[in-house]
Amino acid sequence: xxxFLLIPLMAAPIAASERVGQSAGPLTVRIGDVPSYxxxxxxxxxxxxxxxxxxxxxPALFDFWGPHCPGCVQHAVPHALKLQETWxxxxxxxxxxxxxxxxxxxxxxxxxxxxxxxxxxxSSEVPFWPGGNSLPTSVLLGNDGQVLWKGxxxxxxxxxxxxxxxxxxxxxxxxxxxPEALRxxxxxxxxxxxxxxxxxxxxxxxxxxxxxxxxxxxxPSLTALRRAIEAPFGxxxxxxxxxxxxxxDARLDELRGAVKDDAALSARIGALAESWSGESxxxxxxxxxxxxRLLSRYFESGGDDAIARELTEFVAANNGTRAAxxxxxxxxxxxxPPR
Numbered sequence: 001x002x003x004f005l006l007i008p009l010m011a012a013p014i015a016a017s018e019r020v021g022q023s024a025g026p027l028t029v030r031i032g033d034v035p036s037y038x039x040x041x042x043x044x045x046x047x048x049x050x051x052x053x054x055x056x057x058x059p060a061l062f063d064f065w066g067p068h069c070p071g072c073v074q075h076a077v078p079h080a081l082k083l084q085e086t087w088x089x090x091x092x093x094x095x096x097x098x099x100x101x102x103x104x105x106x107x108x109x110x111x112x113x114x115x116x117x118x119x120x121x122x123s124s125e126v127p128f129w130p131g132g133n134s135l136p137t138s139v140l141l142g143n144d145g146q147v148l149w150k151g152x153x154x155x156x157x158x159x160x161x162x163x164x165x166x167x168x169x170x171x172x173x174x175x176x177x178x179p180e181a182l183r184x185x186x187x188x189x190x191x192x193x194x195x196x197x198x199x200x201x202x203x204x205x206x207x208x209x210x211x212x213x214x215x216x217x218x219x220p221s222l223t224a225l226r227r228a229i230e231a232p233f234g235x236x237x238x239x240x241x242x243x244x245x246x247x248x249d250a251r252l253d254e255l256r257g258a259v260k261d262d263a264a265l266s267a268r269i270g271a272l273a274e275s276w277s278g279e280s281x282x283x284x285x286x287x288x289x290x291x292x293r294l295l296s297r298y299f300e301s302g303g304d305d306a307i308a309r310e311l312t313e314f315v316a317a318n319n320g321t322r323a324a325x326x327x328x329x330x331x332x333x334x335x336x337p338p339r
Contacts, residue, residue, distance in 0.1 A: 026126040026127065026128050026129040027128045027129065028128070028129050028130070028131045029128045029129070029130060029131075029139060029147045029150065030147065031147050031148070031149070031150065032146060032147060033146070033147045034144070034145045034146050034147070035052055035127065035128040035141075035145070035147070036051070036052055036053065037051055037052045037127035037128065038050060038051035038052075039051060039123065039125050039127070040125060041103070041123075041125065043094065043121035043122055043123040043125075044103070044107060044121065044122040044123070045116075045118075045119070045120065045121050045122060046121045046123075047238055047239060047242045047244060048235055048238050048239070049092075049121060052127060052141070052145060053145065055092050055094075055141065055145070056143065056144065056145050057143055057171060057228070057231070058089070058090055058091060058092060058143055058167070058168075058171055059090075059091055059092070059140060059141065059142055059143060059148075059163070059164050059167040059168065059171075060091070060092040060093075060094060060140070060141045061080060061083065061091065061092070061093050061094070061138060061139075061140050061141075061160065061164070062094045062096055062127075062128075062138060062139045062140075062141070063076060063077060063080040063093065063094070063095050063096065063136065063138045063153065064096050064098045064126075064129075064130070064135060064136065064137050064138065064139075065077050065095060065096070065097060065098070065099075065135060065136055066097060066098055066099025066100075066101065066135055067097070067099060067101055067105075067106070067109045068099055069099065069135040069136060071135065071136050071154060072135055072136045073113070075136075075154055076135075076136035076138070076153050076154060077095060077113075077115065077136075078115075079153070079157070080093050080095065080120070080138075080153070081093065081115060081118060081120055083160075083164070084118055084119050084120045085118060087164065087168065088119070089119070090168045090171070091164055091168070092119075092120075092121065093119075093120040093121070094120070094121045094122075094123065095110070095115075095120055095121065095122050095123070096123050096124070096125070096126055096127070097122075097123070097124045098124075098126055098135070099135075101124070102124055103122075103123070103124040104332075104333070104336055105336070106122065106124050107122060107333055108303070108333045108336055110122060111299070111302060111303040111330075111333055112302050112303055113302070114299070114300070114302045116299045117295070117296065117299030117300065130150035130151070131150070136152060136153055136154060137150070137151065137152060137153070138150065138151065138152075138153040138160070140160060140163055140164070142163075142167050143167050143170055143171050148163050148167070149163055172190055173190060174186040174187050174190055175221070175224075177221065178221050179217070179218050179221050181204050181208075181214075181218060182200075182201070182204060182218060182221050182222060182225060184200050185197045185198075185200035185201045185204065185225055186221075186225060188200060189225065189228055189229065192258050193258060193261065194229050194232070194255070194258040194259045194262070194265065195258065195259035195260055195261035195262030195265050195266070196261040196262070197225065197229055198229050198259070198262045198264075198265055199261055199262055201222060201225055201226065201229075204218065204222070205222070229265075232251065232254075232255055232258075233255070233268065233272075235251065236248050236251045236252055236255065236272060237272070239251065240272075240275075240276050241322075242322060243284060243287075243288050243321065243322025243323050243325070243326065244288065245276060245281070245284060245285045245288045246285070246288060246289060246292065248276070252269060252272060252273055255269055256269050283318075283321060284321050284322060284323065287314075287318045287321040287322075287323035287324065288321075288322070288323045290314065290318075290323070291311075291314060291318075291323040291324075291326055291327050294307065294310055294311055294314060294327065295311075295326070295327070295330060298311060298330060303333060303334055305334055308331050308333075308334035308335075311327045311328075311330065311331035312327075312328075312331050314327045315327050315328045315331065
């Protein structure tokens with residue numbers, strides 16, 4: 001994929017003072033590191049992401065870019081977005097602006113470039129730094145958050161592709177470290193049968209209730225298994241609370257089939273569906289659908305002023321809804337003073 005990118009491009013310089021908004025500077029990572037960071041402001045498009053730990057479970061490619069970096073604008077960012085489109089939910093692309101534009105200007109630039117509207121995340125906070133002093137540069141984190149690769153994405157695109165594919169295969173397989181007693185439960189989990197996985201995990205726990213030594217040995221894998229079963233529920237709740245009710249509904253429908261073998265998990269699905277199905281939620285649901293259509297047009301147009309005015313009118317007409325907050329967030333880009 002993207003073999004033509006092997007032609008070297010001139011790197012854009014980046015001053016240390018431009019890399020981060022705090023004097024200490026970001027952590028410089030090495031291969032094998034597992035960086036930790038909590039964003040002060042959640043990345044744009046990142047309803048489910050507050051820190052690096054929230055990206056665990058799939059590979060995450062951090063692409064550091066700037067609006068004054070020709071290699072970034074013409075090649076690196078568009079192809080990072082293409083990777084996101086290709087791999088979907090199996091990969092997370094995080095675009096980090098590092099030339100001092102700031103979040104507002106970086107988002108406005110991305111809007112004008114027709115880059116917004118997909119699954120990629122956008123931030124001007126630098127959670128870590130790969131080292132060096134040039135752009136474009138990238139870091140690939142593995143499923144476990146470990147730094148697998150760092151360097152110039154234009155000259156090493158094939159290696160990035162290989163590593164992403166390797167990590168995606170791994171996330172779809174039973175962990176090699178899974179104890180024999182828990183492998184059946186892990187197998188059901190990777191097949192998408194959360195209910196059956198929960199049942200098998202409970203059976204193992206029941207058998208080991210009087211064997212503290214064996215229980216202790218299985219605890220790390222069992223804890224990871226339980227967290228993996230629980231994670232989709234937390235994601236659905238977060239989406240609903242942020243006003244993304246249609247997406248929450250779609251994920252809830254997927255979960256309903258995945259947990260049908262477990263009565264307790266099925267009951268949770270019913271309770272969640274009931275919690276946002278009443279009359280009080282109808283206005284939010286309708287607003288969510290309308291703003292989704294508006295934003296789709298807005299991003300596709302690259303920030304058309306007429307659509308921005310529609311978003312502003314939507315905010316006034318739907319004050320108090322989470323959908324209005326989303327509309328206001330993006331409409332503000334057209335109201336920023338010119339630079």
